[in-house]
Amino acid sequence: MQLEFFGAAGEVTGSCHVLRVAGKTVLLDCGLIQGGRKDEARNADPFPFDAAAVDAVVLSHAHLDHCGRLPVLVKRGFRGPVIAHEASCELVAILLADAARLEERDAEYLTRKLGKKIKPLFTFEEGEQVLRQLRPARYRQKTEVVPGVSIRFCDAGHILGSCAVEVWVREGDLERKIVFSGDLGQYDTPILRDPEPIDRADVVLMESTYGNRRHRDRDKTIEEIGEIIARAGANKGNILIPAFAIGRSQEILYQLGKHFDEWGLERFRIYLDSPMAIEASKVYWDYDHLYDEEATNLRRENGGMPLLPNLKLSKTTEDSMAINRIRSGAIIIAGSGMCNGGRIVHHLKRGLDQTSTQVIIVGYQAQGSMGRRLVDGHESVRIHGMDVRVRAQIHTVGGLSAHGDQDDLARWYECMENRPPVFLVHGEDDSRIAFADYLANRNGARVTCPAPGDSLDLAKL
Ligand SMILES: [Zn+2]
Numbered sequence: 249m250q251l252e253f254f255g256a257a258g259e260v261t262g263s264c265h266v267l268r269v270a271g272k273t274v275l276l277d278c279g280l281i282q283g284g285r286k287d288e289a290r291n292a293d294p295f296p297f298d299a300a301a302v303d304a305v306v307l308s309h310a311h312l313d314h315c316g317r318l319p320v321l322v323k324r325g326f327r328g329p330v331i332a333h334e335a336s337c338e339l340v341a342i343l344l345a346d347a348a349r350l351e352e353r354d355a356e357y358l359t360r361k362l363g364k365k366i367k368p369l370f371t372f373e374e375g376e377q378v379l380r381q382l383r384p385a386r387y388r389q390k391t392e393v394v395p396g397v398s399i400r401f402c403d404a405g406h407i408l409g410s411c412a413v414e415v416w417v418r419e420g421d422l423e424r425k426i427v428f429s430g431d432l433g434q435y436d437t438p439i440l441r442d443p444e445p446i447d448r449a450d451v452v453l454m455e456s457t458y459g460n461r462r463h464r465d466r467d468k469t470i471e472e473i474g475e476i477i478a479r480a481g482a483n484k485g486n487i488l489i490p491a492f493a494i495g496r497s498q499e500i501l502y503q504l505g506k507h508f509d510e511w512g513l514e515r516f517r518i519y520l521d522s523p524m525a526i527e528a529s530k531v532y533w534d535y536d537h538l539y540d541e542e543a544t545n546l547r548r549e550n551g552g553m554p555l556l557p558n559l560k561l562s563k564t565t566e567d568s569m570a571i572n573r574i575r576s577g578a579i580i581i582a583g584s585g586m587c588n589g590g591r592i593v594h595h596l597k598r599g600l601d602q603t604s605t606q607v608i609i610v611g612y613q614a615q616g617s618m619g620r621r622l623v624d625g626h627e628s629v630r631i632h633g634m635d636v637r638v639r640a641q642i643h644t645v646g647g648l649s650a651h652g653d654q655d656d657l658a659r660w661y662e663c664m665e666n667r668p669p670v671f672l673v674h675g676e677d678d679s680r681i682a683f684a685d686y687l688a689n690r691n692g693a694r695v696t697c698p699a700p701g702d703s704l705d706l707a708k709l
Contacts, residue, residue: 249419249706251426251453253698254296255279256674260457261313262290263674265428266297269417269706270396273297275305276413276428276453280316280347283614291317291369296701300325303394307332308430309410310339310494316347318378319370327381331393333401334384335409335538338531339494344375346493346524387411387444387538402444405433406650407495408532412660414446417706424706429454431674432652432660434463438502439532441540443652445663450709452668454661456675458653459683469647470503476606476643477511477579484576485604487516488640490592490619492585495650496611497525498532500581505555506546513579514558519571521562521582521591572598586617593618597631605640610648654686661687669694671704 249269255262255277262281267274281290299321307315307330318330318340332340351368358366385391390400396418401411410433415426427449435442480487491497497520504513520526536547546555562568568591571580584590596618599605613619621629622642628635652660661670670693672680677697684695698704 249417249422249424250703251451251706252701252703253671253673254700255281256313257698257700257702258677258680260674260676261287262317263308263314264317265453265673267397267415267417267426270419272303272394272396273301274393274397275302276415277308277314277430278305278317278321279314280312282313291320295321295324298325300327302326302328304328304397305330306393306399306413306415307336307340308413308428309333309404309407310336310343311407311431312343312347314430315340315343319344319348319374322377322381323370323374329383329393330378330381331383331385331391331399333409333411334386335531335535336411337382337384339407339409339528340382341379342524342527342531343494344378345372348372348375402446403441403538404430405435405437405440405443406431407433408440408498408535408538412443412446414449419707422707424450424709426450426706427452427664427668429660431455431457431650432657433650434466434652434656435659436466437650438499438506439539439543441538443656443660445660448664448666449668451704451706452661452664452670454657454670454672455651456657456672456680456683457651458649458679459657459672459675459686460679461653462655463649463653464647466647469645470507472643472645473503473608474507474511476608477513480604480606481512481515483604483606485602485606486574486576486595486599487579487606487608488592488595488599489579489581489608489610490585490587491525491581491583492611493522493525493583494528496585496648497522497581497583498529499648500610501529501556501559502543504579508555513556516558516577516579517574518556518559518579519562519581520559521568521571521580521595523563525581525583526561526563568594571595576604585611585619586613587619587622588617593631597634597636600629600640601637603639603641607640607642609642609644612649654683657683658687658690661693662691667691667693669696669709671696671698673698
């Protein structure tokens with residue numbers, strides 16, 4: 249009976265942990281390693297276990313750094329079920345299709361450039377195979393994964409369908425309960441419910457992305473977005489919002505809907521210019537039984553109709569190019585979230601040299617991304633081989649993170665009255681070490697920061 253730490257031990261991507269119980273092997277997540285090219289090359293490395301011998305995977309949520317390596321696992325012989333929340337199943341389908349297309353396109357490009365055949369990490373068909381192995385489950389429903397391992401999903405409040413997972417393992421007379429946090433959201437975020445309390449565990453495996461940080465106040469951030477929109481209306485420019493397709497795009501639309509009158513949004517044309525965000529929004533729309541109280545009421549007040557009468561969904565490339573010709577009065581939400589590619593790049597290419605353009609940066613911008621250069625105030629950026637002067641106003645608004653901060657993480661842990669031992673994963677070392685100290689000082693909790701390859705004997709807990 250043991251738990252082995254592999255991915256996301258000392259980093260924030262590539263979530264993957266291995267549970268070995270009564271001769272069975274179950275993975276908790278199978279995520280993609282993301283970051284620079286060198287990090288991403290590790291996705292093609294052999295797994296530290298036999299993929300064909302894995303009996304099942306339990307998936308916490310649909311982000312690629314938690315599910316994106318599943319096609320590789322399948323390609324290497326995994327044939328078991330992937331248990332995931334029903335909303336995650338739909339989002340995984342959208343994400344893997346998109347990721348496979350990007351992989352195939354990159355491989356084709358490199359093949360041409362290097363003059364030798366480069367294979368994609370996985371193909372569209374390999375992504376499709378994962379979908380056939382998905383087994384949807386709901387919150388609070390106890391499910392046997394393999395003999396000796398049962399799970400129950402609890403709402404993690406991070407994205408739609410995100411779960412913290414209660415895992416019961418049994419070997420002979422010995423029983424243990426592990427709680428895996430997945431990614432935890434902030435309390436009081438729009439649309440989603442708060443992370444659900446879990447009352448006890450024998451051991452907790454917990455994320456620590458922002459274990460050393462306190463987020464900016466969300467209400468202040470929303471207020472700031474309102475002010476930027478008012479200014480843009482007066483300047484008669486466009487507003488560009490780079491946003492991740494799943495989660496952030498829906499939150500922005502929600503805020504625009506909620507503040508429609510207050511922010512005078514009837515003066516604008518609003519575009520969701522991302523086929524992937526459009527598809528993800530439909531899943532959000534279909535799963536209204538997962539909303540929090542405010543979102544449920546807002547939807548009821550509007551008779552179940554979309555909240556933005558002037559929202560246009562831009563699916564095709566032609567739709568997107570048509571938006572590109574609009575010089576003022578448009579709010580354009582497009583990917584990618586860090587401006588590294590996607591349709592937002594075309595809008596930035598046209599809009600950045602206009603003083604009337606407002607760019608609102610709402611998400612995390614990694615070192616090396618174009619979004620980061622904008623945040624850092626570069627006077628020009630290179631787009632499609634051209635230097636583009638930055639005359640637009642760049643606004644960086646914090647406070648919309650999908651991850652809980654130090655207080656949120658501690659609050660979730662402290663629901664467990666027996667204060668179980670904690671293993672911190674899914675965080676850079678400075679963040680998880682700071683959080684380990686914080687938790688230990690507050691609660692006297694035993695906190696460990698495992699290294700990749702470390703294992704925990706569950707019988708000895
Ligand atoms: Zn996540």
